[in-house]
Amino acid sequence: MHPSSLLARRTWQEIGGGFLLVPVGSTEQHGPHLPLSVDTVVATAVADELARRCRAAGQEALVAPAVAYGASGEHEQFPGTVSIGTRALALLLLELGRSASAWAQRIVFVNGHGGNLDALAEAVPRLRDEGRDAAWLPCAAPAADPQVGDSHAGRTETSLVARLRPDDVRWERAEPGASEPLPDLLPRLRIEGVRAVSPNGVLGDPFGASAAEGARLLDAMTDTAWVRLRHGRVAANGCLVPGETGVADA
Ligand SMILES: [Zn+2]
Numbered sequence: 024m025h026p027s028s029l030l031a032r033r034t035w036q037e038i039g040g041g042f043l044l045v046p047v048g049s050t051e052q053h054g055p056h057l058p059l060s061v062d063t064v065v066a067t068a069v070a071d072e073l074a075r076r077c078r079a080a081g082q083e084a085l086v087a088p089a090v091a092y093g094a095s096g097e098h099e100q101f102p103g104t105v106s107i108g109t110r111a112l113a114l115l116l117l118e119l120g121r122s123a124s125a126w127a128q129r130i131v132f133v134n135g136h137g138g139n140l141d142a143l144a145e146a147v148p149r150l151r152d153e154g155r156d157a158a159w160l161p162c163a164a165p166a167a168d169p170q171v172g173d174s175h176a177g178r179t180e181t182s183l184v185a186r187l188r189p190d191d192v193r194w195e196r197a198e199p200g201a202s203e204p205l206p207d208l209l210p211r212l213r214i215e216g217v218r219a220v221s222p223n224g225v226l227g228d229p230f231g232a233s234a235a236e237g238a239r240l241l242d243a244m245t246d247t248a249w250v251r252l253r254h255g256r257v258a259a260n261g262c263l264v265p266g267e268t269g270v271a272d273a
Pocket residue numbers: 053061062135136175176180
């Protein structure tokens with residue numbers, strides 16, 4: 024097999040089918056201390072590791088250039104956020120999948136941003152209805168204490184960036200935001216946006232984050248994604264879910 028698993032580094036003569044993993048992220052505020060690219064960086068890291076594991080198992084797999092814009096309307100009150108919205112993202116994923124499936128055996132979108140779920144749930148089942156082998160999977164960190172909110176730019180994401188892009192963490196600016204569990208924040212957040220519930224854009228608390236914890240989280244995330252990729256079944260919304268338990272995923 025060719026040494027690089029990056030689609031962008033191959034020539035057309037070096038493409039022989041196989042899986043195409045497409046990281047899907049966002050360009051979205053992540054508090055005063057993390058860059059706008061967090062979701063894209065995490066999705067790309069998981070996709071890279073999945074490709075490595077596929078290829079080690081004899082399955083050709085390539086990682087496409089990431090989709091770095093997503094549906095982030097709830098963060099638009101913060102400068103730097105660029106959202107293309109659910110409609111445009113769904114169309115982008117649909118056309119990307121149609122085009123790539125001319126040569127790729129299977130398209131798997133590796134999603135790093137929860138706001139993209141509606142677009143994935145629209146585009147991927149449609150690709151499948153058209154007879155194309157497409158699916159998506161989330162980059163899901165192991166569940167922490169459900170009583171403590173950590174959904175955005177908190178301890179988990181800060182640890183992941185500390186592992187993947189250590190120079191991009193502004194530790195001196197790290198501070199807690201709204202730390203109520205996400206379900207408690209959601210009703211107001213959906214109507215008024217993130218800024219109404221958290222003026223600094225953080226939902227959680229970065230305190231305690233570290234690169235070592237990020238490495239453990241990334242391994243756990245990749246292990247879960249790997250099980251989905253290898254053994255999962257595709258649910259009605261296009262998501263690869265663990266086959267036996269059939270756990271639905273958000
Ligand atoms: Zn994020």
